[in-house]
Amino acid sequence: MTQHALITGGAQGVGRAVAERLLDAGFTVTITGRNAERLDEAVTALSGRGTIASHVADVADEDAVTALFEAASSERGPITVLVNNAGISGSAPLSRMSADHFDEMMSVNARGLFLCCRAAAGPMGKAGGGRIINIASTAGLKGYAYVAAYVASKHAAVGLTRALALELASKKITVNAICPGFIETPMTVQTIRNIVKQTGRSEEEARAELVKFNPQKRLIEVDEIADTVLWLTTDAARSVNGQTIAIDGGESA
Known part of the structure; x- marks a missing residue:
C-alpha cells in the first residue's frame, strides 16, 4: 500500500522540501496551509513528482482540522505519516508582549500540533501504526531572549511529543520532534x-x-530537515520514539 503523508505548512520552506522528498520516495502527499494561492502553486510545481493535493485549513481551528483529515483520508487513503510543520514566530520584549501575541504563538505552534496529532492517532492506531513527526525548534530545548512566547510554544511542542510517544507506542505509532536551529x-x-x-x-x-x-x-538548509523526516518514516527508525533530534550544527550540545 502506498504511504500517505499529510504535511501542515506544506506550501513553502521546510514543508515544501519535505513534500518534495516524500514524493520522490513514492509517497502520496497532502499539503495544507492557510494560503490557497501558495498551496496551488506548490501543487502545480510538484505534481510531476507524484500524487499531491492540497487543502486550505487553519491547524488551530478544531473543526477545520477534523474536516481536513476526513477529506484527505477519504480522497487519498489512510494517513500513515503526519508531519506537523505549520508554525509562526514573532518577537517582543516581555514589557511589550501582549497577551494576544502569546496566545497566537501557542494557538498555532502548540494547539495546532495537538489537534493534528489527535486527528491522526485514532485512524493510525486502527490501521496498525504510523509516524508522527513534529517540526519544533532549538527553542523547544533552550531559551532565547525576546521570543518568550515562541520559546514557550516550542517547549510545549516538545512536551507533547514526549508524552504522546509513550501513550501511542503500544499502537505502533512513533512520535518524534525535529529541532532545527x-x-x-x-x-x-x-x-x-x-x-x-x-x-x-x-x-x-x-x-x-x-x-x-x-x-x-x-x-540550516531545508534539505537537511527533509532528509531527516524521510529517515524517520523508514524501518531503520522504527524504534526511534519520543526523541528530539537537534539539527543545529552543535548549538544545543
Missing part, C-alpha cells in the same frame, strides 16, 4: 526583517546575529 526559510527572512526594524542594524548584520548561534557558522 535557524533555517534558510521565509520565516527566517521575516525574523531578519524584524531585527532590522527593531534594532536599526543592516540586513547583513541581522543575518550574522542568527548565524552566530550555530557553531558551524551557517543557517
